[in-house]
Amino acid sequence: MSKALPSRSENYSEWYNELVKRADLAENSAVRGCMVIKPYGYSIWEKMQQTLDKMFKDTGHTNAYFPLFVPKSFLELEEGHAEGFAKECAVVTHYRLKTNPDKKGKLMVDPEAKLEEELIVRPTSEAVIWNTYKNWIQSYRDLPLLINQWANVVRWEMRTRLFLRTAEFLWQEGHTAHATAEEAVAETKLILDVYANFVENFMALPVIKGVKTENERFAGAVDTYCIEALMQDGKALQAGTSHFLGQNFAKAFDVRFTDRNNQLEYVWGTSWGVSTRLMGALVMAHSDDDGLILPPNLAPIQVVIVPIYKSEEGLQKIDAKVAEIKQNLQKQGISVKYDNRDTQRPGFKFAEWELKGVPVRIAIGERDLENNVAEVARRDTKTKQSIGLDGLTEEIIKLLADIHTNIYQRALAFRNEHITEVKTYEEFKEVLENKGGFVKAHWDGTSETEEKIKEETKATIRCIPLDAEKVAGNCIVTGKPSAQQVLFARAY
Amino acid sequence: MSKALPSRSENYSEWYNELVKRADLAENSAVRGCMVIKPYGYSIWEKMQQTLDKMFKDTGHTNAYFPLFVPKSFLELEEGHAEGFAKECAVVTHYRLKTNPDKKGKLMVDPEAKLEEELIVRPTSEAVIWNTYKNWIQSYRDLPLLINQWANVVRWEMRTRLFLRTAEFLWQEGHTAHATAEEAVAETKLILDVYANFVENFMALPVIKGVKTENERFAGAVDTYCIEALMQDGKALQAGTSHFLGQNFAKAFDVRFTDRNNQLEYVWGTSWGVSTRLMGALVMAHSDDDGLILPPNLAPIQVVIVPIYKSEEGLQKIDAKVAEIKQNLQKQGISVKYDNRDTQRPGFKFAEWELKGVPVRIAIGERDLENNVAEVARRDTKTKQSIGLDGLTEEIIKLLADIHTNIYQRALAFRNEHITEVKTYEEFKEVLENKGGFVKAHWDGTSETEEKIKEETKATIRCIPLDAEKVAGNCIVTGKPSAQQVLFARAY
Numbered sequence: 001m002s003k004a005l006p007s008r009s010e011n012y013s014e015w016y017n018e019l020v021k022r023a024d025l026a027e028n029s030a031v032r033g034c035m036v037i038k039p040y041g042y043s044i045w046e047k048m049q050q051t052l053d054k055m056f057k058d059t060g061h062t063n064a065y066f067p068l069f070v071p072k073s074f075l076e077l078e079e080g081h082a083e084g085f086a087k088e089c090a091v092v093t094h095y096r097l098k099t100n101p102d103k104k105g106k107l108m109v110d111p112e113a114k115l116e117e118e119l120i121v122r123p124t125s126e127a128v129i130w131n132t133y134k135n136w137i138q139s140y141r142d143l144p145l146l147i148n149q150w151a152n153v154v155r156w157e158m159r160t161r162l163f164l165r166t167a168e169f170l171w172q173e174g175h176t177a178h179a180t181a182e183e184a185v186a187e188t189k190l191i192l193d194v195y196a197n198f199v200e201n202f203m204a205l206p207v208i209k210g211v212k213t214e215n216e217r218f219a220g221a222v223d224t225y226c227i228e229a230l231m232q233d234g235k236a237l238q239a240g241t242s243h244f245l246g247q248n249f250a251k252a253f254d255v256r257f258t259d260r261n262n263q264l265e266y267v268w269g270t271s272w273g274v275s276t277r278l279m280g281a282l283v284m285a286h287s288d289d290d291g292l293i294l295p296p297n298l299a300p301i302q303v304v305i306v307p308i309y310k311s312e313e314g315l316q317k318i319d320a321k322v323a324e325i326k327q328n329l330q331k332q333g334i335s336v337k338y339d340n341r342d343t344q345r346p347g348f349k350f351a352e353w354e355l356k357g358v359p360v361r362i363a364i365g366e367r368d369l370e371n372n373v374a375e376v377a378r379r380d381t382k383t384k385q386s387i388g389l390d391g392l393t394e395e396i397i398k399l400l401a402d403i404h405t406n407i408y409q410r411a412l413a414f415r416n417e418h419i420t421e422v423k424t425y426e427e428f429k430e431v432l433e434n435k436g437g438f439v440k441a442h443w444d445g446t447s448e449t450e451e452k453i454k455e456e457t458k459a460t461i462r463c464i465p466l467d468a469e470k471v472a473g474n475c476i477v478t479g480k481p482s483a484q485q486v487l488f489a490r491a492y
Numbered sequence: 493m494s495k496a497l498p499s500r501s502e503n504y505s506e507w508y509n510e511l512v513k514r515a516d517l518a519e520n521s522a523v524r525g526c527m528v529i530k531p532y533g534y535s536i537w538e539k540m541q542q543t544l545d546k547m548f549k550d551t552g553h554t555n556a557y558f559p560l561f562v563p564k565s566f567l568e569l570e571e572g573h574a575e576g577f578a579k580e581c582a583v584v585t586h587y588r589l590k591t592n593p594d595k596k597g598k599l600m601v602d603p604e605a606k607l608e609e610e611l612i613v614r615p616t617s618e619a620v621i622w623n624t625y626k627n628w629i630q631s632y633r634d635l636p637l638l639i640n641q642w643a644n645v646v647r648w649e650m651r652t653r654l655f656l657r658t659a660e661f662l663w664q665e666g667h668t669a670h671a672t673a674e675e676a677v678a679e680t681k682l683i684l685d686v687y688a689n690f691v692e693n694f695m696a697l698p699v700i701k702g703v704k705t706e707n708e709r710f711a712g713a714v715d716t717y718c719i720e721a722l723m724q725d726g727k728a729l730q731a732g733t734s735h736f737l738g739q740n741f742a743k744a745f746d747v748r749f750t751d752r753n754n755q756l757e758y759v760w761g762t763s764w765g766v767s768t769r770l771m772g773a774l775v776m777a778h779s780d781d782d783g784l785i786l787p788p789n790l791a792p793i794q795v796v797i798v799p800i801y802k803s804e805e806g807l808q809k810i811d812a813k814v815a816e817i818k819q820n821l822q823k824q825g826i827s828v829k830y831d832n833r834d835t836q837r838p839g840f841k842f843a844e845w846e847l848k849g850v851p852v853r854i855a856i857g858e859r860d861l862e863n864n865v866a867e868v869a870r871r872d873t874k875t876k877q878s879i880g881l882d883g884l885t886e887e888i889i890k891l892l893a894d895i896h897t898n899i900y901q902r903a904l905a906f907r908n909e910h911i912t913e914v915k916t917y918e919e920f921k922e923v924l925e926n927k928g929g930f931v932k933a934h935w936d937g938t939s940e941t942e943e944k945i946k947e948e949t950k951a952t953i954r955c956i957p958l959d960a961e962k963v964a965g966n967c968i969v970t971g972k973p974s975a976q977q978v979l980f981a982r983a984y
Contacts, residue, residue, distance in 0.1 A: 029624065030566075031611065034559035036624055039639060042556045064534045067526035068613070068644055068660050069582075072589065074522070076599050086589040086599050090561075092613065093585045093601065095648040097564065097578040107568055107578050109585065109610055118601055119523065121560070121584065121613070132521065132528050141835070147531060152560055152644065156587040168560050343633070 005355075007289045012233040020162045020283060023292050023356050033160040033167030037276070040356065043300035045170065045279060049150065051202050051298075052172065052274065055194050061146040061174060066128050068152075069119035074127040078252035081126060084219020088156040090121040090167075121154040126220060126245070126271055129175045130253040137177060137267055139258045144187070145177040163280035164237075164492050171275035177267045179259060181246070184268035185223075188244040191272040192225045195240035203278065204295035204408040205229050205285045206415050207239055208438075208487065210463025215447050218271075222246035228462045228487070230415040231284040234436020236462045236489035239281055242272035280492070286380075286407050292357025293380050295407060296400040301337045303329060303396060304358045306349045308365035315340070318364050321389070325362070325374075328393045334400070354379060359403050360396060380407050421485070425476045428488070432457055438489045442482035444475035453477060459488040497847075499781045504725040512654045512775060515784050515848050525652040525659030529768065532848065535792035537662065537771060541642065543694055543790075544664060544766065547686050553638040553666060558620050560644075561611035566619040570744035573618060576711020580648040582613040582659075613646040618712060618737070618763055621667045622745040629669060629759055631750045636679070637669040645767075655772035656729075656984050663767035669759045671751060673738070676760035677715075680736040683764045684717045687732035695770065696787035696900040697721050697777045698907050699731055700930075700979065702955025707939050710763075714738035720954045720979070722907040723776040726928020728954045728981035731773055737761035772984070778872075778899050784849025785872050787899060788892040793829045795821060795888060796850045798841045800857035807832070810856050813881070817854070817866075820885045826892070846871060851895050852888060872899050913977070917968045920980070924949055930981045934974035936967035945969060951980045 006014040025041030096113035100106040178184040207227035217224045221243035250266040286293040309315040363375040377384040418437025498506040517533030588605035592598040670676040699719035709716045713735035742758040778785040801807040853869045869876040910929025
């Protein structure tokens with residue numbers, strides 16, 4: 001608490017790392033690339049989970065649980081999938097340790113307990129799940145199958161970053177099976193809308209919906225739909241993906257069904273996921289040099305109340321009033337914390353709750369009681385006002401809604417200011433270097449050009465936007481014809 | 493649906509396996525020892541999770557998340573712990589696969605991607621968590637630390653059984669740190685009470701609280717408290733454990749704090765867990781030869797409504813009435829499913845919902861509508877009654893409470909009939925062989941005698957009961973003095 005955070009303008013990356021740790025969201029563990037999600041951080045993730053889980057259930061999905069391990073031979077079955085994940089996976093080769101005869105108190109792998117077939121710690125569960133679906137699907141009556149799983153997955157990333165890129169992360173992965181391509185595509189888009197709705201209305205973060213290019217597509221998918229958000233440093237962040245798998249996994253795992261005409265057909269599939277990466281997006285999108293700014297809809301504590309007192313007697317009077325205020329707020333479903341610690345001064349508490357991003361802070365002193373008012377501060381604008389205690393609950397409800405709208409609009413304005421249309425590759429590089437954000441440009445549709453741009457500028461095509469007007473033009477690099485502008489950016 | 497279940501009396505074990513699969517709770521996966529928890533089974537587990545999670549939070553605990561992997565050297569630090577878990581663990585040795593140059597389309601472990609230190613897939617998280625607590629705890633002000641984690645764990649069991657013993661299972665593991673031994677013991681007991689409360693009031697299953705003997709203690713604990721339940725085949729099942737860890741892990745991981753007198757002391761710890769094993773207990777405790785009998789407090793569907801109609805017009809009338817009934821029940825927080833599938837006949841539906849253990853079934857026909865009644869069947873007793881539609885909601889509420897009480901009392905009566913006090917080892921063996929259940933006997937307190945009994949009879953000491961009267965006597969095997977009878981049983 002004592003030392004100030006690094007500022008965003010000086011060192012955005014340091015600011016992020018320090019903020020995640022000091023606000024008690026997460027920290028690096030002793031296990032390479034794996035993080036510990038601390039209680040405060042986890043309580044935000046729980047709110048995300050609960051909200052999304054309800055959205056999935058409201059759209060007809062149910063949860064299930066599939067094994068952590070993927071046999072190596074399963075991964076081999078879908079070629080693109082195998083290529084995408086084999087290079088960065090944790091491989092279980094043995095099932096026992098034994099005492100090391102040469103080193104007292106030490107353990108070693110027991111060479112006699114070698115697995116016949118290596119097991120991969122799931123990087124994603126398509127392989128295991130489609131192998132299961134094979135037994136669950138015989139007829140069109142078994143379809144659609146709309147299943148989600150909340151799980152941990154492991155991808156052996158070399159350079160890791162709290163929440164944004166960790167060897168192990170938590171996520172949900174939906175895996176659905178359908179009788180027709182149309183149904184599967186509709187499911188893919190439905191989920192993209194669920195994700196966009198969640199990120200915009202709960203995380204207060206505007207997103208652009210789009211389709212990935214072949215280079216950026218999920219390994220094993222026919223099409224990858226995504227939502228892309230912009231962080232305060234001008235880098236993009238992929239916030240969620242929804243994949244139309246075509247019949248790829250059905251063919252790899254021989255999942256066929258008898259359709260209404262009694263024909264045997266391969267099943268159509270989708271998969272979709274969001275992860276603890278969203279926690280990183282949440283931090284990066286809204287927070288400032290004093291700490292987190294949490295959107296009210298996901299803040300574990302929405303209102304914190306701090307008493308300002310000079311005597312034990314004064315505190316008792318405040319305690320009584322706060323009990324009443326707290327009860328009124330809780331009745332409206334607002335989560336409130338009364339910080340009456342006697343070990344810390346108000347200034348310390350203010351700074352701590354600022355750091356932790358609590359949307360609204362109420363301070364009540366003895367004189368406030370006499371005047372029947374409280375000082376209400378909002379985290380997003382750092383403005384304060386005196387509010388009468390009689391109408392306090394209503395004012396707080398309005399304030400929480402205002403805060404959501406304000407931080408959403410702030411992020412939207414920033415994002416919109418950072419979509420720059422360019423006509424030439426020179427301009428493209430100049431914008432990337434000096435301004436950042438999304439760069440809207442024509443591209444000839446080839447992987448070669450995309451690769452060249454990535455190598456030269458570190459920018460990737462974030463997406464081909466779904467809702468954009470299609471205006472033809474010429475590729476900024478090759479001059480070849482292009483049907484539609486795409487969005488480039490440097491990205492997390 | 494077509495074939496009857498094996499009966500409990502013929503083959504209890506087959507009955508259990510078949511029931512778990514046919515009621516859509518779980519099935520074996522293609523990954524050795526790992527199960528797939530199917531949507532219906534998972535929805536029961538979700539209710540268990542939600543209920544327990546609220547209980548933990550109401551007693552001051554918060555959730556967090558720690559890494560899946562335990563470095564081998566961490567496991568070595570607490571000797572007893574290492575011995576207990578090293579023999580059955582999944583070991584990650586490599587972090588990459590590569591294409592096999594000798595076999596087209598095949599993958600192999602990349603020998604160049606060998607980890608410097610092997611990682612164990614967590615069998616439990618004491619080691620990783622205490623290594624983290626070391627950094628979180630400096631002063632008595634940092635205590636108590638009351639943290640829980642919902643996670644998957646892996647123990648490489650050789651003989652597995654759906655829910656009861658699987659290589660991977662889901663659980664919660666609480667890990668708390670305290671300033672004094674008294675506080676830690678109090679926490680251990682508090683959690684034991686939470687578990688007993690949950691199992692009795694939600695699973696409708698009576699339990700005996702006790703302490704484990706040294707042989708049965710958790711690897712690394714000073715004392716293991718447990719709750720033990722009895723299944724219908726007379727075998728016991730450990731439903732939950734709560735461990736007083738003393739300072740064992742604090743010493744192994746050097747976790748010390750400055751106490752109020754400014755002295756540096758080792759921290760006192762506890763850990764506690766329940767797992768998807770409870771799903772097995774739930775099935776085994778109440779179900780019958782027709783299928784599951786779910787306790788109303790955990791049933792994902794509490795009431796199913798089946799229309800009995802002869803014409804489309806009749807169905808429409810029933811539909812309208814059912815919409816009303818359903819709404820009234822849902823207003824009272826009761827989960828209702830209206831099974832209006834036109835592909836199946838009522839008899840088929842009745843059998844299916846019986847198999848799936850739905851506590852209450854309402855059947856409504858056209859004549860019932862005229863008489864303003866419905867036929868209400870309860871799953872536990874298989875009795876039916878005609879109930880007037882006007883008071884239906886109130887009757888259903890009463891019925892659900894009745895069903896809970898009835899199946900709890902039934903299990904309690906069975907359990908109490910199956911606690912047999914014996915004076916001699918002959919009698920002991922005779923009871924185990926012909927009656928089963930708990931056998932209450934004097935034991936001399938030595939591991940040798942306990943081992944001998946286990947080898948000769950397959951019975952273990954389930955616990956030294958906490959609430960039992962302490963009457964001295966003589967060990968049934970050695971005749972040596974014993975301060976208190978203990979409970980033996982064959983167990984899952």
